[in-house]
Amino acid sequence: MIYLARATIRDIAVKAGVSITTVSLVLNGKELRIASATKKKIIRIANELNYRPNQLAVGLITKKTNTIGLIVPDISNTFFGELAKGAEKEASSCAYNIILCNTNDNPDKDVEYLNILLDRGVDAVIMVPSANSADSMAKKCLTLMEQCQKPLVLVDRIKMGEKHTSISVDHEQGGYIATKYLIENGHTRIGCITGPLGMLNSRLRFLGYKKALKDSDIRFQAKYVEEGNYHVEDGERLAEGLFENKVTAIFAFNDLMAYGVYKAAAKLGCRMPEDISVVGFDDLFYSSIMEVPLTTIHQPSYEIGEAAVRRIAELVKDENTKKEAIIFKPKLIVRNSVQNINR
Amino acid sequence: MIYLARATIRDIAVKAGVSITTVSLVLNGKELRIASATKKKIIRIANELNYRPNQLAVGLITKKTNTIGLIVPDISNTFFGELAKGAEKEASSCAYNIILCNTNDNPDKDVEYLNILLDRGVDAVIMVPSANSADSMAKKCLTLMEQCQKPLVLVDRIKMGEKHTSISVDHEQGGYIATKYLIENGHTRIGCITGPLGMLNSRLRFLGYKKALKDSDIRFQAKYVEEGNYHVEDGERLAEGLFENKVTAIFAFNDLMAYGVYKAAAKLGCRMPEDISVVGFDDLFYSSIMEVPLTTIHQPSYEIGEAAVRRIAELVKDENTKKEAIIFKPKLIVRNSVQNINR
DNA sequence: CTGAAAGCGCTTACAG
DNA sequence: CTGAAAGCGCTTACAG
Structure with missing residues (x-):
């Protein structure tokens, strides 16, 4: 009962006494005229x-493999x-x-x-795209794909627009509502631990932070800002300096660094959220x-991943699908790490 | 400057004025006799x-795609x-x-x-394998792969041995050393939140738990055991019953459920680790x-993933590579969630 | 030293 | 209603 080789279209043709053309036609439901017997x-x-069907053979001939490359950091x-x-x-669906x-x-x-996937x-x-990817790198990737018409x-970390679809949350708005929420809770000395400012998502969140301050007539102060690298350790290390500058709250540009703030607070005996409020991102x-x-x-x-594939499915079916960006609205999830210090 | 199609071996042959055979030979470093010019x-x-090279074509002819399927829950x-x-x-390497x-x-x-990958x-x-996968399912998968000689x-969740390589930590020993550590710290009323006992890894950890008790002459008590499903919520829900039974420590069969125990403790005002000690797994x-x-x-x-691919690389090169299991030693990581209650 | 030919497992005009 | 033929982009005996 051991079949070393998989059955091919030819095996079927031989057994059925027809040509492989006919087999292919029937199995792909292409020729409706074929005798039902x-x-x-x-x-x-x-x-x-x-x-x-052997998908290598199908792909070779149809130029379509039903395969998507996913490149993540x-x-x-x-x-x-x-x-x-x-x-x-x-x-899968x-x-x-x-x-x-x-x-x-x-x-x-x-x-x-990208080349390997191609x-x-x-x-x-x-x-x-990788964190430190230069814009030229992104351009190179786009060119590669354009040449193949794929x-x-x-x-998430979007570099440039136009010729491709980009999908991301609205980072600026996210930065804005996070900061706004702290302000609404009475905070004015709001520390900010950014991600690498070479990354667009980080720059946009930072823009949102500054805009929220401005909208509430709170002066932006550089001493309240520290640039991190999105790791727990950065949050911990940078929070200490911020504590010294007497901030009452910290907006960390991702949850990982927010965890670092928690650690720093525990180390220094600061209570959360009584002594220090924190908002994260992610x-x-x-x-x-x-x-x-x-x-x-x-x-x-999860939805971003879904949306990416859905858009691709549309794009593959119809090249004329619009290639504009998909922007998800960020959502503030209120839990317990922010203290209301309004009197 | 837009090339719609990638260059093929034929394009090279035409441009160089040689046959595609020669091009293939040279590019694959096969024929050393070819004129160096x-x-x-x-x-x-x-x-x-x-x-x-178009890997679909290469794969079709060589019956090797340099591609590995990874099926995870x-x-x-x-x-x-x-x-x-x-x-x-x-x-990648x-x-x-x-x-x-x-x-x-x-x-x-x-x-x-599995079929799609094939x-x-x-x-x-x-x-x-999926959590609730019956042994018959695993057998089916093995048969499928055997037929293709792949x-x-x-x-991790290993069903059966022999004809294939299996890789996992020694679950039983893990269960043993976790329990042993609690015992060494003076605990005797040790609660146990297992994973689904339909899963081998869970049964093995349970075996280790019982063995450690036995080795220390501590009577096994069913009332200290609860069966969970590896989710945070199970840990939280089941811990409460265990608290009522006056356990001083809980061995949760994964970290997620241990987090649940933390939550239950917080809810009931139990201090960690003073009032309740916890050991996790993962x-x-x-x-x-x-x-x-x-x-x-x-x-x-991470190492398990590496080992799996490394073994496959060996297996693909040499079919006679032994197919026995690779068992990693579990390691106890001592942190702060266990209280020593020896006087 | 090099090439013509067969073939991997399919699809798709085209012809009958 | 069905099949012969060409071809996707490669590799690999085999022949010269």
Whole structure:
């Protein structure tokens, strides 16, 4: 009972006494005129032989592999894990598969993987560009994909517009509502731990922070701002300086750094939120189960992944699909890490 | 400057005035006898044209795609995220790519994805079977892979041995050392929140728990045992019953449920670890940054992913590679969630 | 030292 | 209603 080789279309043709053309036609439901007896016979035999088309052969000839490349900086980061999960789910439901590429935020890998994916005939790629990727790198990727006439969907850390679809939360608005919420709770000395300001998402959140201050006539002060690198350790290290500058609240540009603020507070005996309020960004799973659940800006990472694949499916079907950006609204998730200090 | 089509081996042959055979030979470094002038010319032209072989064509003919399927229950779970990251890194370093499949613990998906992966000509697959997958399901998968003569590496939730490689931490020993540690710290009324006992990893950890009790002449008591489903909510819900039974410590079979125990303790005003000690299993990233960092059993998920791909690379090169299991030693990570109650 | 030919497993005009 | 033929982009005996 051991079949070393899978049945091919030829095996079916031989067994059914017809040509492989006919088999192909029937199995793909292309020729409706074929005698229903022949049709039934072919289908029966295909089932008997457990026939499944070799997708390499199909892809080679149709120039379509039903395959999408997904390039992320770090799949073990919950944010990208959720994104991948959403993308995979949507892909699976349209008979696509995902080829996973993890760059560790190495910009060279962005291009390297893109080429490899193209070698494998992917129909499109979803890419979260590496943190330190120069704009020239993103351009290179876009050019590569354009030459092949294949969609590139840029996600989260978006560099430029126009010729491709980009998907992201509205980072600026996220920064704005996070800061606004702190202001509404009576805070005026609001520290800010940004992400790398070389990254657009970080610059946009920073813009939102400054805009919210301005709208409330609170003077922006550079001494309340520290540039982090999106890691827990940065949050911890940078929070200490902010504490010394007497901030009553800190807006950390991601949840990870917010956790770092928690650690710094614990180390220095600051109570949360009585002595120091914190708002994060991302809404990672952990944020809801902490002892002091973190108030944060929710990013719909799962939905972003879904949306990326959905847009690709549209793009592949109809090249004229508009390639404009998809912007998700950020949402403030109020939990317990902010103290109202209005009297 | 827009090339709609990628250069093919034929384009090179035409431009160099040689046959495609020669081009293929040179580019694959197969025929060393070829005139070095011809060789150089071909290589130069290939570079000029940015030639990259179409992997669909290569795969179709060589029956090897340098592609590995990875089937996991939930890629957004840090444990599997780390595993995927390790697998991807190792894959990338041997020029393999990973096709990601997410089953949401639906056993039917295990088989469905396996077939799809086979259609795509993967060289092997790494699978973490779904939680409720019956043994018959695992057998089906093994049979499928055997027929194609392709390695299947079963990871973490292992069903059966022999014909395939399985990779996992030693769950029983993990359960043993976790329990032993609590005993050494003076605990005798040790609650236990297991995973689904239908899953082998859970049964093994349970065995370790009972063995540790026995070795210390502590009577096993069923009332100290609750069966969970590896989710935070189970930990929280089941901990309450255990508290009522006056346990002084709880061994949760994964970190997620341990977090649930934390939540239950907070709700009931129990201090950690003064009133209740907890040990987890997995050593998720978050466990180290909690206010009361969790003492837990470390599972080397990244290394497991790496090992899976490394074994596959060996297996693909040499069919005679031994197919026995790879068992990682679990490691106790002592942090702050256990109180020593010896006087 | 190099090339013509067969073939991997399919799809798709085209012809009958 | 059905099939012969060409072809997708490669590799690999085989022949010279």
